[in-house]
Amino acid sequence: MRAIVIAAIVASLVTAAHADDEIVRGAVVKVEAREIYVNLGKDRAVGDGALLRIKRTIRLRHPVTRAAIEDWVPVGSAVVTQAGDQLSRAIVGSLIDEVRIGDLVEVLIDRAESVRPATPVVQPVVVADGPPIDPVTADVLASFTAQSGQPIDARIAAWERYLSTHASSQYAAAIRKDVEMLTGLREQMRPATPANATDVSAQIEHAGPTTATIDTAIPLMFVLDRPERVASAYLHYRSSTDRTYRRLLLVREHDIYLRGVVPAGQARPPGVDYFVEVSAPNGAAGLALGSPAQPLHVTVASPPLIDRFGPAPGRSSVRLTSEVLDFATFDKRGGDRRDRVVTANVDFTYRIDRIVQSIGVGYGVFAGQGGFADRVWSTADPLPKSAFQFGYADLELGYVEQGLAISFGGKLIAGVGKDGFGMGAEGRVRVGDRDGANLMLVTSTIDQVGFLADIRFGARPVEDLALGVSVGATDQPNRGDVGVKLGTELEYLASSSVSLLVRGSWQGRTAEHGGIGGGAGLGFTW
Amino acid sequence: MMIPGFLALVLLVIAGTASAAPVRHVPPASAVASTPVELVAEVGDSAPETLTVHYRVAGETVFAASELVRRDDKHWIAVVPAVAVAAPGLEYYLDAGGKPVFASATWPHTTPVQVSATMDRRARDLARSGGKRSRIRTSAEWVDYGTRSVDNVRLVDRYYRIDADFLYRLWAYPLEELRVGYTRLVGDTEAAMCTGAPPCTAEAGYKVAGWFELGLAPVEGLRLDGRAMVMATAEGFAVGGRAEARLGVLDASHVAVGVEHMADVGTSGFFRLGWGTVPSLPMSATVEVTNLPTRDRDIGVRLYYDIACVVGGGVRIGGRVGYAARTQTVAGFTGGGNVTIDF
Secondary structure, eight states: OHHHHHHHHHHHHHHHHHHTTTEEEEEEEEEETTEEEESOOGGGTOOTTOEEEEEEEEEEEOTTTOOEEEEEEEEEEEEEEEEOSSOEEEEOGGGGGGOOTTOEEEEEOOOTTSOOOOOOOOOOOOGGGSOOOOHHHHHHHHHHHHTTTOOHHHHHHHHHHHHHHOTTOTTHHHHHHHHHHHHHHHHHHSOOOGGGGBSOOOOEEOOOOSEEOTTOOEEEEEEESSGGGOSEEEEEEEETTOSSOEEEEOEEETTTEEEEEEOGGGOOTTEEEEEEEEEOTTSOEEEEEOOSSSOEEEEEOOOOGGGGGOOOTTOEEEEEEEEEEESOTTOOSSSBOOOEEEEEEEEEEEEOSSSEEEEEEEEEEEEEEOOOSSOOBOSSSOOOEEEEEEEEEEEEEEEEETTEEEEEEEEEEEEEETTEEEEEEEEEEEEEOTTSSEEEEEEEEETTTEEEEEEEEEEEEETTEEEEEEEEEEOTTTTOSOEEEEEEEEEEEOSSSEEEEEEEEEEESSSSSEEEEEEEEEEEEO | OOHHHHHHHHHHHHHHHHTOOSEEOOOOSOEETTSOEEEEEEEOSSOOSOEEEEEEEBTBSOOEEEEOEESSSSEEEEEEOGGGOOTTEEEEEEEETTEEEESOSSSOEEEEEEOOHHHHHHHHHHHHTTTOOEEEEEEEEEEEOOOEEETTEEEOOEEEEEEEEEEEEEEETTEEEEEEEEEEEEEEEEOSSOSSSSOOEEEEEEEEEEEEEEEEEEETTEEEEEEEEEEEETTEEEEEEEEEEEEEOTTSSEEEEEEEEOGGGOEEEEEEEEEOOSTTOOEEEEEEEEOTTOTTSOOEEEEEEEEEEEEETTEEEEEEEEEEESSSSOEEEEEEEEEEEEO
16 A cells, blocks of 8 residues: 555656646637637637646545645647737537636646756655654555546545445545535536446446345345446436435445445335446446346335334324313293203324224213203203213224325214113214314214214414314204204323313303303323 | 656555455345355455355354355355244354355345244244243122112122133234133123012123133134124023224224123123323223123123233233223223233
8 A cells, every 4th residue: 555655656646747838728718609718828829729628626635634725627629710919719519618717727838949948857755754643644655646637526536445445434524525516526526427327337236125124224245247347336316206215335245245234214015126337447437236226126115014003103192182162151030940061071182194094992981961952941841861871893994095084084983871772873074184273074973962964174273272163063962853063172292292282262052141251171192 | 747646556456456355245135034144255266275154143143164165266155054044134254264255244134034924923023922932810890789778678790700710822823812711701780580579680691601712813813703602591501702893902002892791691892092102001891881890781782991000020920900880870990900920
């Protein structure tokens, strides 16, 4: 490795020794159509037909000292078509898009008859005179020195090669920053075009896995056929359901092996796609295995049905609610016109992020008196009472259509009332996000009690507050006169696991026979 | 003028390629569990004196080693024995004379090992059961629908039930489990016929029933339990049965629906939701429609909540509280407990 350092340093010294007396330097002063103007002319021995070399100064940081340094990258070349006294015109053709005002230009002046300084004697670099260089630093310096005057692509390729073989080097972090800087500079100088991605040939041998386990990292190994043609390689991977690929610099081992690991998080059904892009030492990049449109595929099987009931947080919840609805609060007519309903429920819900969105079970108590708008209760017409203690099973199915969540749910209710065992059912349709804005239609009927039909709009105006407004009709609690119920519900999400619920309502069976109601609830999620 | 720089680049390339590994090995895409894996390495002109593969099952710490042997001038082979080819993967690296030439001990290559669907499923079941294939379970339950008085006659309506069973996890899919057990169900409830003036109560149920149950799972996670029962009831020898369809894990999150019929003792149907989201505290809530302890009784509902605590060593203790009623006016308490031992 020391030999490399010495060779590289010697080479750069030799180049510098010849460059001073035969090259004249100027700058691009105007860019026009397919031509450029440079501030070099006949006064500096630049004539028609002279070959211009165009360069651009870049500012870098030394990989070891991190000192700011200037270097240059080649932009291209052009031929002087019309040399003036102080300005010359040159045609650059398609290169015009890459040339900027201020770019350096150099012209090699043939001064064969002039006195050329003697070729300097290159003194061997005596490494022993300086401070000892550890192998890691020597590697960095060798790579850095070799990049002098190289195009941006070649510099990036060289650093990526270094990183792929020295990922844990003490200079790796700094070099990654340099690569980012160079990449940004490349974007400024010459936006990548599809043509750039086809001008490298490298063969990779690879026996890729065809299947993988969900949430398990996928190790990949690639074997280079002609390692000298590849400076670095990137693995592009994605979960097949994603649109974009992620990029990973493959680790270079034993020169011919490229290694990478698709992270466990990407191993999701239906699978993982990947392809490999390589960079040649000159910076040219190209596809070596697969392509974005035709990637290699690893199938990831869906988890067994049983795992969908896994103990993920936030899936289970229990809610305790109680509500009183009075239909006769504001009935000023004489006589006993009592008409009210009391309910209490405990709901257990388990949520699943599939077509089956939730499964639930719950218990409830329902008690009511009255149920008629114009009847007056007396010994001759006693107040009718009802009660129903019940349990239920709940199921909700849903899907998303063009970003809109739609779900259908229902309850099967079984309980005992004044006439013994009875059953009931509830059906509901929800349009919109269950935890956000949605519109829900609910209708239920319970044996011995009556029906309830409700339209409820739910919203979440602020992060920790949910609002519900409902309009409904019911003949509960005794299958009596149908009344209307207007309800408002506020749920305060005190934390991710606790919520408080408050309800208020007005309900009435006629304009005269109406009243208020209210309720409260407590929810726990874990 | 650029030649010296170019030379330097060439020197760099030469220096780089000079350290190229002489051993070329393309790892297999995958391996099959319990099947030997042949590894082939291609060597260059400067063949190493020895070439060794170091391998282990992924997750283990110690490598076993085996020398590759020449198959021809360029190819060397080694066979990793079947015993080392196990899920989740085979980890290995190659060295030549002690120097790694393919992967390394610190970062071996992993070839995924595929197992058959049955083996894979059995491994998951084994993990879920904590490696325990047998279970003993006992449970006792008291169910009271409440007491009412008719004509100054106190009519109780209650029963208790004791179950004891042994379960073995066979995992011969679709047959997952075999279960055999005994049940005692004795109650006191209003009788359809009285020796004296009605109303009256009489003993119902049976002293002991024996049963045998098969746990079938055509799809992992979807379970169908079928039970056949024989019993000696008040009316004589009778048969019964129980069926349960379940989605999920019984001891964790699941949803189940089932029916149990016990001849003249009655029939019940239930829906249960269980969740295992609190570690070591699985819970469930059940809605049951039943006429137990005798088929002549009105249908009632039972609503109960179960919670269990994993105390360790395969032992789990559970409790049940609930409500039972046949009408809205008379209701009673349901309570019970159970102990489960896995081994």
